[in-house]
């Protein structure tokens with residue numbers, strides 16, 4: 001497949017300047033961008049009481065997250081055959097071996113606790129909110145449960161982002 005754009009050096013190694021992959025750089029960028037938008041959505045709902053804008057922002061964030069993660073997983077698992085093949089893409093000069101490899105693998109497992117639970121929690125929070133709040137959204141009987149689900153979803157996505165960046169740093173930058 002020489003000569004196609006995917007295999008050009010930049011795309012193969014990502015665009016952040018490290019030895020990763022295009023989709024890894026894409027998903028890392030998405031995880032970083034999501035946090036300020038999420039903070040804005042919380043400001044909008046808690047301070048401005050603009051429940052409709054909060055709903056719309058959360059739906060967009062949820063869809064962007066789902067698309068980014070699905071594309072990332074397809075690329076990492078099906079195209080590359082696992083993260084090991086991205087981090088050690090050059091078998092003659094592997095980036096990570098022995099204790100360093102095991103340490104990054106531990107960080108990845110920790111990251112996966114949050115990364116796997118987040119989409120489930122987000123879907124539950126979104127679906128419940130859309131069904132139980134009136135339209136246009138207003139505080140009501142669903143507020144208490146939504147507050148619990150909402151804050152758990154916020155913590156989960158922030159932990160996904162922080163541990164994801166930690167993995168990226170350990171695997172491709174350090």
Ligand code: HEM
Nearest residue numbers: 051055058122125129130133137138139143147150151153
């Ligand atoms: C994953 C998606 C969502 C997350 C993470 C989320 C998160 C939150 C958080 C943390 C709060 C503040 C709770 C508090 O401390 O009082 C909140 C409030 C609120 N959210 Fe969401 N939200 C999401 C989706 C939605 C959707 C789709 C709707 C509307 C259909 C909605 C409507 C509201 C309303 C009306 C409040 C104010 C509740 C009250 O003050 O009683 N949220 N949300």
